[in-house]
Amino acid sequence: MPTTSGSLRKFSSSLESQSVGITPVVASVHDHGSRIEVRAKNWPNSLHIPHVWLRDHCRCAQCYDPKTFQCNFDVATMPLNIRPSKIALLQDELHLTWPDGHESRYTLQFLWHHSHGGHTSHARDTRVAWSAKTFPPLHQISVPESTISGPGLRKVFTLLEQYGVALITEVSPDLDSTIAVSNHIGPTLKTFYGDTWVVRANGERADAAYTRVALGAHTDGTYFTQAPRVQVFHMVEAAPEGGETLLVDGLRVAQVMQTKHPDAYDFFSTHAIPGQYIGDGQQQYALLKTFIHHPVTGAFQQFRYNLYDRAPLSTLSVGAVEQYYRHLQTLASVVTDQDAGVWLKLQPGSVLFVDNWRVLHGRAAFSGPRCFLGCYISNDDYISTLRTVMQLNVMK
Ligand SMILES: C[N+](C)(C)CCCC[C@H](N)C(=O)O
Ligand SMILES: O=C(O)CCC(=O)C(=O)O
Known part of the structure; x- marks a missing residue:
């Protein structure tokens, strides 16, 4: 006994x-x-x-x-x-x-x-929702590249965790430097776009990003079963006119929806909406919910929102289709609310990191030449580096 x-x-x-x-x-x-x-x-x-x-x-x-x-x-x-x-x-x-x-x-x-x-590791949540008024001013989110391997990297992760955005400054405007600085956060994620990209208004891909038109706030990769976690923007040639970057905090959107429009929030938390990418030899398609929550804590975890890359709405019942359009217009009005969006004119030398599970991006129309370099980093690689840098590797 x-x-x-x-x-x-x-x-x-x-x-x-x-x-x-x-x-x-x-x-x-x-x-x-x-x-x-x-x-x-x-x-x-x-x-x-x-x-x-x-x-x-x-x-x-x-x-x-x-x-x-x-x-x-x-x-x-x-x-x-x-x-x-x-x-x-x-x-x-x-x-x-x-x-x-x-x-x-x-x-x-x-x-x-x-x-x-x-289970403090599940519950850890340092996120701070922001609006246009409370967005941390750029000088607060800049981290000189020279310090990136030291305390600068902790700062980058702290900012990414808190606000879903970080800006690394003093980076040479070339692809090797983009990759080098991104690799501090994780290896680049290879998709059909390649490991990295050079985006100009040249129609190179079947996507409006490769034109000069304005793009409303969206998240990327709603046609992948796992959307890229971090998106890297390195402007190497800013447009002479226009082309500003728009950022919207999806965490705040989720909070506003939850409190002011709970029916719409519930709809988008329970109904899968299909996304697609067709062209360039691709038939990408994914069917997932718009608001995704942590499987244990139920906390908001991911916002998937892209009005351009929607696939035919074949998966909802007749009644749900009618609700969808009504709720979508509510959601769109929160995303495009004047108070939500922040506009930045990215300049050569600065690399913007955006948490694509949380922060939406868009851009203003532009004229003349413009070129940015970029890459994605997967969720798993981002979280793994985050745990290491922030010494959360208590899983051993
Ligand atoms: C990032 N990169 C320039 C390669 C592609 C841009 C893709 C934008 C697309 N509509 C989407 O949401 O995925
Ligand atoms: O041109 C831009 O600034 C953003 C384009 C875009 O939305 C993207 O590449 O995902």
């Missing part, structure tokens, strides 16, 4: 925990039969952790390969009624002994980050 069976045994110790910042704290463990409860004075809530979770998450070198961080423990045949035979809390570590003698240790920081009640 486990020594803790049925009883409420309490272990206390003084400990330091980096994750929650206040020291020293008192922690305690209670066994509740199939799970244990861990409390630390500076945690906002205690953690209830099933014994099966604890056995599976043993981080000893036998259960979890320290080189590959892959699981070697045979979870498929683990006894579902497994219980530790010994429980101890030593310093900031929980020590468990299992009936077969196997020993497991977990730091409180690990438990806080990775068991259900803590």
Whole structure:
């Protein structure tokens, strides 16, 4: 029989925990039969952790390969009624002994980050919604390229997380420099456009971006099952007249929709809308919702909005089609609201990074020559670098 069976045994110790910042704290463990409860004075809530979770998450070198961080423990045949035979809390570590003698240790920081009640990594959200009035002025979002490999890169990620835009300055106006600066954020994403592009008003592609017309605020790649996460704009030849860049915060659009037009928000959160790209030998098509939410927290995660790249609306019921046009006009009015959009005239030397899951972009019509270079970065690569740079790599 486990020594803790049925009883409420309490272990206390003084400990330091980096994750929650206040020291020293008192922690305690209670066994509740199939799970244990861990409390630390500076945690906002205690953690209830099933014994099966604890056995599976043993981080000893036998259960979890320290080189590959892959699981070697045979979870498929683990006894579902497994219980530790010994429980101890030593310093900031929980020590468990299992009936077969196997020993497991977990730091409180690990438990806080990775068991259900803590899940701070899911809940981390530093986003600040902005409007034309509150958009961080450009001098605040500029980061000289010379500092990019140092603290500058943290600044770039902080800005991308908070506002969905960052501007890196002092970059040479050529493609190699565009790639070099983008690679700090992630490898370029290869699509049918290639790894990178040079965009002029030359009709080179079956897309209005390659003309001189104005483009309303949109997100790119609504015809891909996963839209590119970051879009990089490097203006190397600004138009003599016009061609300003329009930016609109999709997070703010989502917030306004949620509060002022909840029916429309709900519609676009529950109905998939098809996007397409036809031309250049492509038949790209994707069917996804306009507002996408985090699968665990339900927080707004992505806005997919492009009125140009809409495919025939063949996927909605007759009634939903009627609702769609009504709700779309509401949504469009929030996107084009005077208070929403910020206009920037990008100049050679500056590279603009836009979170394409959040911030919409567009441009004013222009005359004369204009050329910008660019690339995309995938969501996975962006998030991976973000975790590394911001030291969120607690997943080990
Ligand atoms: C970025 N790049 C110039 C290569 C393509 C522009 C694509 C714009 C397109 N309508 C879309 O939303 O994807
Ligand atoms: O020309 C521009 O500034 C933007 C074009 C555009 O929307 C795009 O490349 O995705």
